[in-house]
Amino acid sequence: MAKADLVIKNCHIVTPTTTFSGWLAVRDSKISALGDDDSPPVAQETIDGRGHYLLPGRVEPHIHLGVHYPFDQDVEQTSAAAIAGGTTVMMPHNRAKASYLEVYPRWERSIAEHSYCDVVIHLQIQNRQHIDEIPLYHERFGVLCYKLHLDYRAPAVAELDIEPLDDGDAYLTMKQCAPFNGLVALHCEDVEIVRYTLPAIQATGRKDLQAWSDGRPAFCEVADIHTMAYLSELTGCRIVVLHLSTADGVDAAARWSKVPPVLETLVQFLTVFPEEAGTRIGAIGKMNPPLRDRANGERLWEAIRRGAIATVGTDHIACEKHETDDLWSVTAGMPGIEVALPLLLSEGVHKGRISLQQLVQVAALNPARLYHIDDRKGSIAIGKDADLVLVDMEAERVVSPETTFSKLKTPANGMTVKGWPVLTIKGGQLVYREGQLLVKPGIGRVLRSYP
Ligand SMILES: [Zn+2]
Structure with missing residues (x-):
């Protein structure tokens, strides 16, 4: 030998x-x-x-870089945390206002200089120029996946320094991606409904973590899944429902079988529940879409067991938050890349919810396949990267x-x-x-x- x-x-x-x-x-x-x-x-x-x-390095399908720290620094600290937690590939949804023809090469250099992980960059659509240039991004950089924040429709972005997005942008993006079998990744949450439900909860004076979940109800996610799955079917473009938080959303997606939506859930939707953890983590647990309850979490585990959920990410955003921060003013989003694999082992495998085989599928092989790197990554097999x-x-x-x-x-x-x-x-x-x-x-x- x-x-x-x-x-x-x-x-x-x-x-x-x-x-x-x-x-x-x-x-x-x-x-x-x-x-x-x-x-x-x-x-x-x-x-x-x-x-x-011995497991394959975890493949993290969904993080953010450079939101609360400079990009270079965040690449280094987040990839270090990833490696410490057994994650060897990470996939940021990067964004900039400028053309990605200009920005992407800079990100590539930063990652080559600062990262401990290999990286697949997904691009966030921020404006019409980005949509128009999608074929160039695919041709020049091989970018397969384009993300739209449907929670950045007009009612939600007044205070953010970004252009609002709407269903028309999603439709156009799908039309651009369909010819090369690209993926349109979506934050599904109908904020036109949230603009009524969230202030109603805030007006009660509540500051507990559960209030955030109550203000952004499950049906807002489900409503968008149906709209986007319908546009997906019309355009023939595959969609990824990012950070799926609700088990009702799994059932909704199952009704669209012609071009089945690919479902990604998050480790925290499977393991952290505001009705139990609210006082332990407080405002650390604020994110969009919000954390849901344990009964919902058990249904998500069940969806993983029957293969209805393809991938499990973290939506990691490096930021310093504390339990006692004010719920209504603290930033949404949370770190989590380092503890992702341990949580899946502990709450998933040890508690009998999934097997080790199911774990390495949703945590490594499926995301590698979905984003077209499984020729090198995602499982223990002869010929793949060690x-x-x-x-x-x-x-x-x-x-x-x-x-x-x-x-x-x-x-x-x-x-x-x-x-x-x-x-x-x-x-x-x-x-x-x-x-x-x-x-x-x-x-x-x-x-x-x-x-
Ligand atoms: Zn995200």
């Missing part, structure tokens, strides 16, 4: 179809061999997995800024979580081990989606 650069032995290897005890070999940064026997090849470096579980995370399934700790790498409060703050990364490998290189990054930033690249 050919000599390997790296062997990880004595571990449970998790693939999308099975888990087996054995070893994995890496050569030239790719997975070169797998075995279930006791005789791995000779390697320059051998790691004893000590009976832990992006791996070794997990101690029995390690248990209470989440806090002191026990996590990024030091930012997340919605999991105060939760006891079981199942943590011990080490992370990217491209066959050991990059993180037990609380320490072992390399300097600049090992990540922007990935081009295959056509």
Whole structure:
């Protein structure tokens, strides 16, 4: 057998179809061999997995960069948090007012210089110029996915420094993306309804986290899913319903079978519920769409089990928030990329809601497939990049800024979580081990989606 650069032995290897005890070999940064026997090849470096579980690096389909910190700094801190949490690919929904022909190359350089992760950039549509230039973005940069914030319709953007978007923009974007089988990713939330429901709750004087959820009811998300799924069917353009928060939304999407909407939910919709966690996390839990209740969360887990939900992201936004911040004035959105995999292991696998196979599908393989990088990423298979995370399934700790790498409060703050990364490998290189990054930033690249 050919000599390997790296062997990880004595571990449970998790693939999308099975888990087996054995070893994995890496050569030239790719997975070169797998075995279930006791005789791995000779390697320059051998790691004893000590009976832990070896998973593919998590593929994070949805984050934001440069919102509350300068872009370069955010690339570095967010990708470091990702690596510490076993995530090796992250996908920001980037935005700028200028043409992306101008801005995209700058982002590419910043990521090459500052990132620990590989990155797929999704582009947010901000204006008509962006819509017109979509074919160029696809041709020049290979960008597959274009996002529209339907919560930025006219009633919602008065105080934000952005142009309002409407259903016409969504329709035009779909028409532009359909010819190359692109994806239109949507924040589905009908803010024309929210403009009535939210002030009505605020007027009661409530400041509890649940008030935010009550002010942005589930049917606002469902209403937009139907509208967008109908436009998707008309144009033949595939849509991704981002951060799907409601189980009713799963049922709504299922009614559109000609061009089935792809569903992404978030870790926090599966694991954090305002009626239970409201006093623990307070304003940290404010986000759009809002957190929903546990009964809804259980239905989302069930949708994952039957394959109705394709991917699980975090919508991570690096920001410093505190429990006691004022609900109505604090920024919406929360960090979470570092604790995503541990939460899915703890609340999903350990509590019997999903299997390890279902986990690696929704957390790695499906997002890699959806965004056309599964020729290199997303599963443990010979020939793929050796992006791996070794997990101690029995390690248990209470989440806090002191026990996590990024030091930012997340919605999991105060939760006891079981199942943590011990080490992370990217491209066959050991990059993180037990609380320490072992390399300097600049090992990540922007990935081009295959056509
Ligand atoms: Zn987002």
